Amino acid sequence: xxxxxxxxxxxxxxxxxxxxxxxxxxxxxxxxxxxxxxxxxxxxxxxxxxxxxxxxxxxxxxxxxxxxxxxxxxxxxxxxxxxxxxxxxxxxxxxxxxxxxxxxxxxxxxxxxxxxxxxxxxxxxxxxxxxxxxxxxxxxxxxxxxxxxxxxxxxxxxxxxxxxxxxxxxxxxxxxxxxxxxxxxxxxxxxxxxxxxxxxxxxxxxxxxxxxxxxxxxxxxxxxxxxxxxxxxxxxxxxxxxxxxxxxxxxxxxxxxxxxxxxxxxxxxxxxxxxxxxxxxxxxxxxxxxxxxxxxxxxxxxxxxxxxxxxxxxxxxxxxxxxxxxx
Numbered sequence: 001x002x003x004x005x006x007x008x009x010x011x012x013x014x015x016x017x018x019x020x021x022x023x024x025x026x027x028x029x030x031x032x033x034x035x036x037x038x039x040x041x042x043x044x045x046x047x048x049x050x051x052x053x054x055x056x057x058x059x060x061x062x063x064x065x066x067x068x069x070x071x072x073x074x075x076x077x078x079x080x081x082x083x084x085x086x087x088x089x090x091x092x093x094x095x096x097x098x099x100x101x102x103x104x105x106x107x108x109x110x111x112x113x114x115x116x117x118x119x120x121x122x123x124x125x126x127x128x129x130x131x132x133x134x135x136x137x138x139x140x141x142x143x144x145x146x147x148x149x150x151x152x153x154x155x156x157x158x159x160x161x162x163x164x165x166x167x168x169x170x171x172x173x174x175x176x177x178x179x180x181x182x183x184x185x186x187x188x189x190x191x192x193x194x195x196x197x198x199x200x201x202x203x204x205x206x207x208x209x210x211x212x213x214x215x216x217x218x219x220x221x222x223x224x225x226x227x228x229x230x231x232x233x234x235x236x237x238x239x240x241x242x243x244x245x246x247x248x249x250x251x252x253x254x255x256x257x258x259x260x261x262x263x264x265x266x267x268x269x270x271x272x273x274x275x276x277x278x279x280x281x282x283x284x285x286x287x288x289x290x291x292x293x294x295x296x297x298x299x300x301x302x303x304x305x306x307x308x309x310x311x312x313x314x315x316x317x318x319x320x321x322x323x324x325x326x327x
Contacts, residue, residue: 176210
């Protein structure tokens, strides 16, 4: 990537960090008191995400490698994973900062079309496993709790949404998604003029990208399912964060309950995808999720607070890693 573009993403990340610090809706002395209350659990929470990002990077590395010799080292993929997620967390509507950064970093090594397809494929896998995680949580809830009439309706709606989303993703894996997505943008106000021009200029490149996307599922099924398994595993490991935090407050919480809290809170917060770091939405989602499982809602607010601080720390790490040079 050219130095000017790297500096642009770096300063964008720094500006986002400053904005988040200025808009943090809690007195810093109160925040410090809450961190002291967490004690040794808080370093464990921060360190846990080194493992989660390692699993994310491994899932992406399988896609980049795709059964071939990979010109990109795993540790570079790990670095780009952390930096990419840092930009995504800091960007409204998600997936607006990290993905272009990753493509630009990989293009000199993989070429534009392969770099783009690898980044798009991993973004698809990341979202696809998120949807499957929600779907899995429906059956976990049914197995653990008595389902009321109201909850039954809610679970049915969520299940229908997940099945529909899984269907569209499988169609995307079969036929490619890049060209189709840009053609949809050709009908969206404000961006349609740019999208039409881009499709006309890059039509052949977009077709190559779609061919590479379709190749993963049709010809490299082992790579596809291996990447899916590792990415799904990262979702389960991520639920340990909620379990660690709730164990600060109570001993009466199980790990399966933490999986449900994570699933329902992430589903709620993703409804507000347009908010940077999903400000406010995650805390509200966690409060509703723990309340729905007969856990005090205040526990959800505290969980959201520690999660927000952990996220901010990893954003700082990800932005700093942009300036780390590789051999």
